[in-house]
Amino acid sequence: MAKEFNVPPVVFPSSTGGNTSTIGPNQTGTHQRRIPTFTPPFQPSNPNPTQHLPFMSFDVGSATASSSFSAPVFSTGNGYSTGMGGGPGSFEDELPLLEELGINTRQIWRKMRSILNPLKVNPNLHADADLSGPFLFLMAFGLFQLLAGKLHFGIILGWVVVAALFLYVVFNMLAGRDGNLDLYRCVSLVGYCMLPIVIFSALALFVPQGGVAVFILGAIFVIWATRVCTRLVVELASCGDEHRGLIAYACFLIYTLFSLLVIF
Template sequence: MDQMGFYSGGSYESSMNSNVPLGDSISSGNISLSAYRKTNAGAAGKLLENKGFGWLLEVNEEEENQLPLLEELDIDLTDIYYKIRCVLLPLPYFRMKLNIVRESPDFWGPLAIVISYALLSIYGQFSVVSWILTIWCCGGFIVYFIARALGGDVGYTQVLGVIGYCLIPLVVMSLVIPLFSSVPIVAKALGMFGTAWSVYSAGTLLCVDELQTKKPLVIYPVFLLYIYFFSLYSGV
C-alpha cells in the first residue's frame, strides 16, 4: 500500500501469475469451486464426502452436444416428402428423380404409410395391424426374390421401401371412397384406379435397366400384392 492508501499493481500481477487455475477460482477470492460446493453441500453432502462418495455430488459443467430427436432416429422429413411426390407423380412429364426411392431406401417413411393404410383398413381393430405388416414384409420378399431371379440388381430393403411408399395411392383412395359409399360402382372404380396407380408407380420404380425387357414378370406379382392389399380394405 502506498502513502495515498492505494494498493500497487504488483499484487494484482502476482495474483494473475499464481498457480491457481482460472476455472477453479471464484472472483471473490482464491477458494476453489469444489471447496465452495463442499462447504455448501449441507450435512448430507459432508457425510458423503467423509464416506468416500463425494463423486456423487460432482456436476459435469460441460454441455453435451445432443442431436435433435429426428436426426437421432435418422428421419428426414424433406426426403420422405420428395419420395411421396415421386410415387404420386411417376410420369416422366413431372421430371422427378424416381430412382431416389429405390436407391436411397429408408425405414420410417414406408412403415408410417403401411401403418396408416392398416388403420384405415381395419377401423380400429389394432390386432390386424401386425397381419398387414407381415403381408408387407413377406410380399416384398417375394417380389425381391422374383426380381433377383430375373437378374435385377435390387436389394430387399429397396423393394420393401418401394412397396411401402407405393401404398400412398391406396391410402388416398381409402380416404375418398367413403364419400361415395352410396354409389358402389364409383367406389369400386376408385379402388381399382388406386390399385392401378400403385402398381404403375411400383413397376416404374422397381424395374431397373436389367428388368426393362422383363417388366411384365415383375409387375404381375406386384399387381397381385396390391390387389390383396385392396381386398383387405374392401373386405372382398
C-alpha cells in the same frame, strides 16, 4: 375389639445431605419432599454448536458477493474444455432426435411427392432405401381401416413382408446372377408405393361399400401403385427393363391384394 396392624415407618430423604427423617405411624407433621432435577440427554457441551460446523453457518456478511455466475467447465480428452453454454460438443451441436434415429422427414416428403405424380417419378430419390416412410404409410393404412371397423394392423404388416419377399424372388429369378435388387430396398419400394392404396382407403370411408364406385376407385389406385412400383424397380435394379411386363404383373397382384382389404 378392633385389631391393630403394625405399620412400618415411612422414611423420606432429607434435603440437606444424606440425613433422613422418619415419620412413624403415630407421628404427625409436614415434610417437604425434594423434587429431583434432571438434565436433558444428548445436550451438547458447547452452547454454540455451529462453530464446529462451518457448512451450517448462515453468516451472510462473511460470504463474498459475486455479480456473475460461470457455468461448470468439463475437460475432454482431446484438449478442449467444454462448458454448458457452448463450445465444441455442446448441446447446440447435437443432431435432432429424428436424424439420430435415421428418420429424415425431408427425404420422406420428397419421395412422397414423387409418388403422388405417377407420370414423373424420380427414381434417384429412392436410391437410398429406408423403412421410416413405409412404416408411416402402413400405420396410416391400418388407421383408416380401423375407422372403417376393420382391425388389420397385423395383416397389413405381414402381407407387406410377404409381398416384398415375393417381388424379391420373382425379380431375382428373372434377372439371374445379374440381379442386384436386395430385400431391404424391395421392402422400401413396396412400402412407399402403398401411398395410393392409403389414399384409396381414406376415400373409401365416404363411398358406399359394395357399390360400383368403390370398385372403380380401387382399379384406378391399383393401376397407379402398379405403375409407380414397376418404374422404380426397373430404374433402380439392373436387367429390369427386359422384364418390365412380368414385374408389372407381380406388382399388380400385390396391390390388388391390399385393395381387397379396403373393398371387402
